[in-house]
Amino acid sequence: MKILVTAKRVTDPDAKIRVKPDGTGIETAGLEYKLNPFCENAIEAAVSLIEKHTGEVVAVTIGNADVEQNLRAALAMGCDRGIRVDIADDQLDSDLAARILAKVYEAEKPDLFLFGKQAVDGDSNQVTQLVAEYLDLPQACFASSITIENGEAVVLREVDGGLETIAVKLPAVISADLRLNTPRLPTLPNVLKAKRKPLQVLTPAALGVDTALKVATVAYEAPPQRKGGIKVKTVQELVEKLRNEAKAL
Amino acid sequence: MGTILVIAETFGGKLRKSTLNAITFARTLSGKTGGDFAIGIIGSGIAAVGGELAGYGAKGVYVIDNPGFASYLAAPYAKAVVALADQVGATQVAATSSTFSRDLLPRVAARMGAGMVSEVVAVVGDGAGVKFQRPMWAGNVLATVEVKSPKAVFSVRGTEFDAAGPSGGASPVQTVAIAPDADANQRYVKFEPVVSSRPDLAEASVVVAGGRGLKDKAGFAILDPLADLLKAAIGGTRAVVDAGIAPNDLQIGQTGKVIAPNLYIGVALSGAIQHLAGMKASKTIVAINKDPEAPIFSISDYGLVADAFKAVPELIEEIRKLKGA
Ligand SMILES: Cc1cc2nc3c(=O)[nH]c(=O)nc-3n(C[C@H](O)[C@H](O)[C@H](O)COP(=O)(O)OP(=O)(O)OC[C@H]3O[C@@H](n4cnc5c(N)ncnc54)[C@H](O)[C@@H]3O)c2cc1C
Ligand SMILES: Nc1ncnc2c1ncn2[C@@H]1O[C@H](COP(=O)(O)O)[C@@H](O)[C@H]1O
Numbered sequence: 001m002k003i004l005v006t007a008k009r010v011t012d013p014d015a016k017i018r019v020k021p022d023g024t025g026i027e028t029a030g031l032e033y034k035l036n037p038f039c040e041n042a043i044e045a046a047v048s049l050i051e052k053h054t055g056e057v058v059a060v061t062i063g064n065a066d067v068e069q070n071l072r073a074a075l076a077m078g079c080d081r082g083i084r085v086d087i088a089d090d091q092l093d094s095d096l097a098a099r100i101l102a103k104v105y106e107a108e109k110p111d112l113f114l115f116g117k118q119a120v121d122g123d124s125n126q127v128t129q130l131v132a133e134y135l136d137l138p139q140a141c142f143a144s145s146i147t148i149e150n151g152e153a154v155v156l157r158e159v160d161g162g163l164e165t166i167a168v169k170l171p172a173v174i175s176a177d178l179r180l181n182t183p184r185l186p187t188l189p190n191v192l193k194a195k196r197k198p199l200q201v202l203t204p205a206a207l208g209v210d211t212a213l214k215v216a217t218v219a220y221e222a223p224p225q226r227k228g229g230i231k232v233k234t235v236q237e238l239v240e241k242l243r244n245e246a247k248a249l
Numbered sequence: 250m251g252t253i254l255v256i257a258e259t260f261g262g263k264l265r266k267s268t269l270n271a272i273t274f275a276r277t278l279s280g281k282t283g284g285d286f287a288i289g290i291i292g293s294g295i296a297a298v299g300g301e302l303a304g305y306g307a308k309g310v311y312v313i314d315n316p317g318f319a320s321y322l323a324a325p326y327a328k329a330v331v332a333l334a335d336q337v338g339a340t341q342v343a344a345t346s347s348t349f350s351r352d353l354l355p356r357v358a359a360r361m362g363a364g365m366v367s368e369v370v371a372v373v374g375d376g377a378g379v380k381f382q383r384p385m386w387a388g389n390v391l392a393t394v395e396v397k398s399p400k401a402v403f404s405v406r407g408t409e410f411d412a413a414g415p416s417g418g419a420s421p422v423q424t425v426a427i428a429p430d431a432d433a434n435q436r437y438v439k440f441e442p443v444v445s446s447r448p449d450l451a452e453a454s455v456v457v458a459g460g461r462g463l464k465d466k467a468g469f470a471i472l473d474p475l476a477d478l479l480k481a482a483i484g485g486t487r488a489v490v491d492a493g494i495a496p497n498d499l500q501i502g503q504t505g506k507v508i509a510p511n512l513y514i515g516v517a518l519s520g521a522i523q524h525l526a527g528m529k530a531s532k533t534i535v536a537i538n539k540d541p542e543a544p545i546f547s548i549s550d551y552g553l554v555a556d557a558f559k560a561v562p563e564l565i566e567e568i569r570k571l572k573g574a
Contacts, residue, residue, distance in 0.1 A: 011386070013387075013523070014521075014522065016389070016522075017386040017387075017389040017390055018389075019390055026386070026390060038504075093364065094355070094365065094367075095358070095359070095364060095365070098359065117504070118504060120386075120387065120503065120504070121385065121386055122385055123367070123368065123384065123385055123386070123387070123503065124367045125351050125355075125367055126355040126358070126365055126367060127355075128355075129323065129352060129353075129354075129355035129356045129359075130355045130356070130358065130359045130365075132323070132324070132356060133324075133327060133355070133356040133359035133360055134359050136324075137434075138322075138323075138324055138434040138435035139323050139324065139352075139356070139435075140435075141323070141351075141352050142348060142352070144497065154438065157348075158348070158497040158498075159348040159349070159352075159498075160260075160347050160348045160349065160451075160498060160506075161260065161440075161442055161443060161498055162440060162441050162442040162443045162496070162498060163440070163441045163497070164437075164438075164439070164440045164441075165438035165439045165440075165441075166322065166435060166436065166437050166438055167435065167436050167438055168434065168435045169433065169434045169435065172434075172435075177497075177504075178487065178491065178504065179490070179491065179497065212397075213364075213397060214363070214364030214365075214396065214397055214398040215364040215365070215366060215394050215395070215396055215397065215398075216394065216395050216397055217392050217393070217394050218380065218393050218394065218395050219392070219393040220385075220390050220391070220392050220393075221390070221391050221393075222389075222390070222391070223384065223388060223389070223390070223391040226529055226534075226548045228546065228547045228548060228549065228552075229534075229549055229550035229551055229552070230550075230551060230552070231541075231546070231551075231552045231553070231554060232551050232552070232553050234553075235553065235555075235560055235563040235564050235567055236567060238535065238551055238553050238564070238567075239564070239567040239568060239571060241551055242512070242533070242535070242551065243571065246512075246533040246550060246551070248455075248511060248512040248532070248533045249479075249512075249568065249571065
């Protein structure tokens, strides 16, 4: 079995993000970058599925040369090789990322294409579903369990109101939710091994993708800040304030 | 300019009230661009829902009622939505954000060749210059985006657009014969609902949320009598969901549900940015935490530094006294 999996780079999910005063983007000085946590879930799923079913895991990312560090982190988790498509993050929208990834799929022809449910910088939650439609493949998004049997993936999905199970015939597109697994930490030998794993660089032009955007971000600002209130000393005081001041009881 | 097709959401054959928030978005957007809107409903045995939506000012309510749509699956539903959009001449599609619309709408966008804006919180400008605001980075950044493609798809954050009230008049309700193709690529297997007698987390006016500090299922259960008393929904942090203390459906935050109740009471949770992203629009925020430095206090109207296992029973007692119950 061959699995293609995304390794998107994001700003450290726990970093305090600040907007540049001129509103053209975020302050990047001193920011650290990590693998998108949801991609880590997807990579863990890909690697453990291949450990069980044998085959190859190919990690793919879109971004400038500086995202290669995070692609190497995916290789250190056990992916066999990497592909980077060279275009700067700020020249992408979800649709272009999806059209690029659909082309990589066509070049690789995997049995399964695994994604993270959402990139925690842009918070769009679109790319997986867009890719599925562009490729006319079945999708199973927000997976908290994946079982491959008889040429299909049986997927437990985290949805409003409970848990849903659907089955999608391979090849299929699946996005990982947080409960899918606990991503492994790369061991030092695997980090060293990852440095020698093959890494291919492609361009949107070589893939034949038109880089025009459908959605452009024109301004960034800090949202209105909520002011902290007061500390109450006792439960009685809390109830009194809620009753008489906030009128919430 | 153009028609916006609002996709209604149903659950167990009944309309989800969250649909009304997307109607407000459609009214707002069409008001700014001089267009109109229509409502589409897809499912099986949902014909009655059409009538329920006839009083909101849509140019038409279109019902696709087919046993083949009894269970939601993304690909056939997306085909049906796009076929309906074409039929009614809609160039835009919108729905209130939920796991249903997040799963469905991007597929619709790809099929229509449309750009999609996720989690719209505001419409700014008007006419051809209309733009949309949406949160990024767990709500730490508010971005303004412009759709460049002639067609557009929107998921709408329900907490930022009020539920629409009826506007009088009666939209024509029409049945549309669109059926799913025979499809062996995907099948629905089952749904395991979280059964609860409490109000829906996304719609409740009071929410009591618990975090890791409550330790286990028995600890989390101290919130039950409080929620009973306040007719509140219960929610939780990722930590308690990951630990199996609360079901996934109750996760509040960046990657869970976004809520804005009248009163939010956070108990033994730290207030990580990912959690704040899902509740900081609440009207009144109360935090109970034994750590005076917990980040949740920085956005709370009322903070109580206390052990939850002591404070929650006391709080229940005080509210009982107040309510004379
Ligand atoms: C990709 C990603 C997505 C995420 N999405 C979400 C999300 O959608 N929602 C979400 O909530 N989190 C999310 N998280 C997790 C988030 O970062 C935090 O880890 C999580 O919110 C912490 O949960 P908590 O506050 O319950 O636990 P902790 O941070 O461990 O806090 C427990 C708190 O309880 C207090 N406490 C302990 N005992 C008591 C007591 N007896 N009485 C009173 N107080 C007590 C402690 O002082 C502490 O402040 C996400 C993380 C990542 C990386
Ligand atoms: N630049 C990128 N490189 C690789 N994968 C990406 C990229 N952008 C998005 N993805 C994938 O698409 C998923 C959803 O992203 P989004 O729609 O942006 O929230 C992510 O979790 C990744 O799996």
